[in-house]
Amino acid sequence: MSAAYQQAPSREDFAALLEESFRTNEISEGSVVKGKVVAIEKDVAVIDIGAKTEGRVALKEFAGPNRDQTINVGDEVEVYVERIENALGEAVISRDKARREESWVKLEKAFEAGERVNGVIFNQVKGGYTVDLDGAVAFLPRSQVDIRPVRDVTPLMGVAQPFQILKMDRRRGNIVVSRRTVLEESRAEQRSELVANLEEGQVIDGVVKNITEYGAFVDLGGIDGLLHVTDMAWRRVNHPSEVVTIGQTVKVKIIKINHETHRISLGIKQLLADPWEGIAARYPVGAKLKGRVTNITDYGAFVELEPGIEGLIHVSEMSWTKKNVHPGKIISTSQEVEVVILEVDQVKRRISLGLKQTLQNPWEAFAEKHPVGSVVEGEVKNKTEFGLFIGLENDVDGMVHLSDLDWNRPGEQVIDEFKKGDVVRAQVLDVDVEKERISLGIKQLAGDPFAEAGEIKKGQIVTCEVLEVKDGGLEVKIVDTDLTTFIKRSELARDRADQRPERFAAGEKLDARVTQFDRKARRVTVSVKALEVAEEKEAMAQYGSADSGASLGDILGAALKARTDKK
Numbered sequence: 001m002s003a004a005y006q007q008a009p010s011r012e013d014f015a016a017l018l019e020e021s022f023r024t025n026e027i028s029e030g031s032v033v034k035g036k037v038v039a040i041e042k043d044v045a046v047i048d049i050g051a052k053t054e055g056r057v058a059l060k061e062f063a064g065p066n067r068d069q070t071i072n073v074g075d076e077v078e079v080y081v082e083r084i085e086n087a088l089g090e091a092v093i094s095r096d097k098a099r100r101e102e103s104w105v106k107l108e109k110a111f112e113a114g115e116r117v118n119g120v121i122f123n124q125v126k127g128g129y130t131v132d133l134d135g136a137v138a139f140l141p142r143s144q145v146d147i148r149p150v151r152d153v154t155p156l157m158g159v160a161q162p163f164q165i166l167k168m169d170r171r172r173g174n175i176v177v178s179r180r181t182v183l184e185e186s187r188a189e190q191r192s193e194l195v196a197n198l199e200e201g202q203v204i205d206g207v208v209k210n211i212t213e214y215g216a217f218v219d220l221g222g223i224d225g226l227l228h229v230t231d232m233a234w235r236r237v238n239h240p241s242e243v244v245t246i247g248q249t250v251k252v253k254i255i256k257i258n259h260e261t262h263r264i265s266l267g268i269k270q271l272l273a274d275p276w277e278g279i280a281a282r283y284p285v286g287a288k289l290k291g292r293v294t295n296i297t298d299y300g301a302f303v304e305l306e307p308g309i310e311g312l313i314h315v316s317e318m319s320w321t322k323k324n325v326h327p328g329k330i331i332s333t334s335q336e337v338e339v340v341i342l343e344v345d346q347v348k349r350r351i352s353l354g355l356k357q358t359l360q361n362p363w364e365a366f367a368e369k370h371p372v373g374s375v376v377e378g379e380v381k382n383k384t385e386f387g388l389f390i391g392l393e394n395d396v397d398g399m400v401h402l403s404d405l406d407w408n409r410p411g412e413q414v415i416d417e418f419k420k421g422d423v424v425r426a427q428v429l430d431v432d433v434e435k436e437r438i439s440l441g442i443k444q445l446a447g448d449p450f451a452e453a454g455e456i457k458k459g460q461i462v463t464c465e466v467l468e469v470k471d472g473g474l475e476v477k478i479v480d481t482d483l484t485t486f487i488k489r490s491e492l493a494r495d496r497a498d499q500r501p502e503r504f505a506a507g508e509k510l511d512a513r514v515t516q517f518d519r520k521a522r523r524v525t526v527s528v529k530a531l532e533v534a535e536e537k538e539a540m541a542q543y544g545s546a547d548s549g550a551s552l553g554d555i556l557g558a559a560l561k562a563r564t565d566k567k
Helices: 011-026 095-113 180-196 362-369 411-417 528-543 552-566
Strands: 032-041 044-048 055-058 076-083 092-094 116-125 128-133 136-141 160-169 174-178 203-211 215-219 224-228 249-258 263-267 288-297 300-306 309-314 336-345 350-354 375-384 387-391 397-401 423-432 437-441 461-470 473-478 484-488 509-518 523-527
Touching: 055 076, 055 092, 076 095, 095 116, 095 136, 095 160, 116 136, 128 174, 136 160, 160 180, 174 180, 203 224, 224 249, 309 336, 362 423, 362 437, 375 397, 387 411, 387 423, 397 423, 461 484, 473 523, 484 523, 509 528, 523 528
Parallel strands: 136 174, 224 263, 309 350, 397 437
Antiparallel strands: 032 044, 032 076, 044 055, 076 092, 116 128, 116 160, 128 136, 160 174, 203 215, 203 249, 215 224, 249 263, 288 300, 288 336, 300 309, 336 350, 375 387, 375 423, 387 397, 423 437, 461 473, 461 509, 473 484, 509 523
16 A cells, blocks of 8 residues: 555544654753663663653663662653764663762752761772762762771771762862761760760769870760879879770779860879878978889989879989089989978978988088188189189088188289199188088188287387399388288388389398288388488487587488497
8 A cells, every 4th residue: 555545643643643742842952851661671771751762771870889770661760861862863861960960959959058968988099089979979088088097998888878068069070078077076966965964073984995195095985085194093103004004994083074175084093092181290391201213303303202192302402512413313213212301281282302301411510520720631623713612521612712822912823823633731710501611711721920920010110021122112021920011112212212122132131110000901011211211300309409510411320320239
């Protein structure tokens, strides 16, 4: 039968064809539409989307993390229309893209609302992992996997779990998620609930979870508390491992709860009797007892007197004589030492101890053995601008001040005659036990020339021996004494022409008049000029009468002869 005579479509068929034509026109590329599985051929599903021809979707697109890939003929599915018709006349559709488009819409709403989303970790990539969010693929940075670093993420893969979206960019197709944020929020919620059920002062059992240098973390049933090393025992604990071990069940007391930070401070020693109660009665000031050195620092050493009770020997109380020495050079850790109680402060929980007080004060011992006036012998330890330090017995030093080196010469000049290591003798002048000072004198061994000079008075005529001739005058010694003095050039004669030091020689003797003698100031001065002036006045008084007829030369000659005769 020719085409011209074929049966025309019925009215119903024409209506169906028209409806199908409208449906085809409604389908647009880039949209998600519903379709029906009309056949399954090998690894593809044939889906009718109401277009002129069916589309084909690989069966693997129906599979995915945490999704069943089973699909049957007659199932209705959503697909993404990429092209209504390709070169083969087939519709190009995708189940993956349909699911992705659907997921993006849901994810954007969740992101804006700050809600969590469910996903599955299904692959590892550089810097982290990929997560399937029901069709949309997100990136999970390694740092966002857990609260603590996770070495093996295998147990977490393929498991549906909540995530928090940190960042989304639909144009670039980027989604960044975090599992750590979810855990932290959940943990914070749990901690808040647990903390609300705890009270300060409460005694509770816990399990030691971790040990650090400064303490131990104790699991109180879902929340950790810190047991600080100082709250483990009343005694000194050098390391927490001395008291607790990981996994050990311990009874602790809640000392403090910070409800804002959820930090809990715990203590064990608070469950025990406080050894500081009544401490002053047990350790009276002045008591002498033994203890064990537990710790040495730059400023002293701690000594355990009993478990939980320690006292400090300050470096200044270590030794009577070793002042600038590190405590570790005097005593050692774990050494048993004898100490004296110096001070007890129960409020501040401090006990001051003394080590040197167990020995006799060396300055007291020196004063008892060497009273003022006695003579001692020692080695020159040091020279300073103000004197010599002499080493004496029991490691104490005595000082010879510059003024106590010589009776007649300046100390600055005499000190150059001494050097370190010289053994010298000296006289004890004073011992100040409180200030720990011993004053010595070297010149005192020779006797005080002023004290032995006898009754020398101002105006007295004395004979002097020239010790040294200088440009400015003569260094002389008063005969029959140990007194020395200096006669200035202007005092060598009345006449200026005779005021020449070179007229005299060392060892020569001359007479002079005492012009000053002060025992307190230790000063004596003599003058030849004053003697000549005085003799002239005396001669004039004796021989200078107006009617004698004698000349001035005769008078002076007579006076000189008279002084010579007296000698």
